[in-house]
Structures are given as C-alpha cells and as structure tokens.
Amino acid sequence: MPNIKSAKKRVLVTEKKALENKAMRSRMRNAIRKYNDFIDTLRLDEAEKMLPDLMSVIDEAAAEGIIHKNNAANKKSRLSARLSGVKSGKIVVNIKKDNKTIAAEKAQAAREKAEAARAENLRKMQERAAAKEAERKAKEEAAAAEKKAKADAAKAEKAAKKAAAKKDKKAE
Secondary structure, eight states, X not given: OOSSHHHHHHHHHHHHHHHHHHHHHHHHHHHHHHHHHHHHTTOHHHHHHHHHHHHHHHHHHHHTTSSOHHHHHHHHHHHHHHHHHHHHTSSOOOOOOOXXXXXXXXXXXXXXXXXXXXXXXXXXXHHHHHHHHHHHHHHXXXXXXXXXXXXXXXXXXXXXXXXXXXXXHHHO
C-alpha cells in the first residue's frame, strides 16, 4: 500500500474503475451470449429485435475504452453478418437445446413409455379376462350339456320304465 495520499487515492480509483470495466465487459459478453443463443435456437425475430441494443452495448464499451473501436466494429460486423447469413440460409445452424428443453423431452419420452406400458398391461389384462370368460362359458356349456344329457337319460329311463310297465300290464 502506498504512503503518499495521491497514490493511495489512485489505488482506490483504479480498483473502482476496474470493477466498472469488469461489469461493462460482463454486460457486453452476456448480451452477445444471449444474442447467439437466440440465433442458435432459431429465434431470429428475437435476435433481430435485440440487435440494436447489442450494438449500443458494444459501442458503449468501445466509448469507455474497455475494447478498442476496431474490435467493436469487428464484433458488430460479425454478429450482424451471422444473423443475415442464418436468415438467408448461407449459414446452417445446428439447433442447440437448453437444459429445460432437454429435460422436457426426456420427461415426455418417459411419459410416453409409461403410457405404452400401461396400454400393454391393460391389453394383457383384457386378454386374460376374455380367456377366463371363454373358459367359464365353456364350463357352463359343458355343465348345461351334461345336465341335458342326464335329463335326457332320465327321460329315456322313465320312458323305458313306462314302456316296461305297459308291457307288463299287457302281459297280465
């Protein structure tokens, strides 16, 4: 730490100015990042709306001496050329997905998989129920057929007894 008063003040002013410069550089970089994200996700109308604000942020940084004026001009040129290139189709952009979109797609896939599993289980359950119903009907039909056969046998036996009784009566 310096001993002279003006040197002490200079250190404080320099620290303050460095923080301001850092904040301005961060603001510029964040604006550029946001603009590029709009282009990467093909939200060109939002990128176009943001372009004038982005240019002013870059000009402000150049005016304050944070970046050189030629650097600012190069950045502005590159950013506007990228937007016009994507719009015209000269530049093909691989669409980037943010984490929210990726998570939503995974959740949707999981829901669809669960729904397919539920539908498969329901189909199997209905098949089992139909098989049980068919088995029950077959048993009922078999029982009805057996009952009818017994009734017919009983009728035939009764008729045979009657005939035998008639024959016995005639024989007497």
